[in-house]
Amino acid sequence: MKNKREAISSFDMKLAEEITNLERFIIKNPLGTNEFWSEWQQKFGEIVITKAAIKKTLNTYKAKPSDEKLLKLYSMLEAYKEIAIYLELLRQTALKLKGIDVEPWDIFDNMNNDEDMEDNSF
DSSP states (O other): OHHHHHHHHHHHHHHHHHHHHHGGGOOOSOTTSHHHHHHHHHHHHHHHHHHHHHHHHHHHOSSOOOHHHHHHHHHHHHHHHHHHHHHHHHHHHHHHHTTOOOOOOOTTTTOOSHHHHHTTOO
16 A cells, blocks of 8 residues: 555655646736736747757767657647646637737647657747
8 A cells, every 4th residue: 555655655745746837828918918928938948949849859860769769858848838828728718818819829839739749849
């Protein structure tokens, strides 16, 4: 029974770590304010730069990363995709408050699918 508790504890610790790491993407400033847009742009930029860095590294790294590393990168990109959806909903809402109706925008440009994963180009 002790091993089961340790596994749950280890999982809980990992989950708490992931939540802490991703909490930095929560936008705290009021929608539509200059501070909101500055914070939104900073968080959006971090996602775009991280995605570009992963893609460039995979395309230029001479040795193929291990399956474990690829899984970790894929999981990271999936988390960032979820955050990008959150940021997009905030962007749309902030613009609607100003009376501007916009089309949804996919920050990831549908580039994060299984086929891309196989040829290391996300």
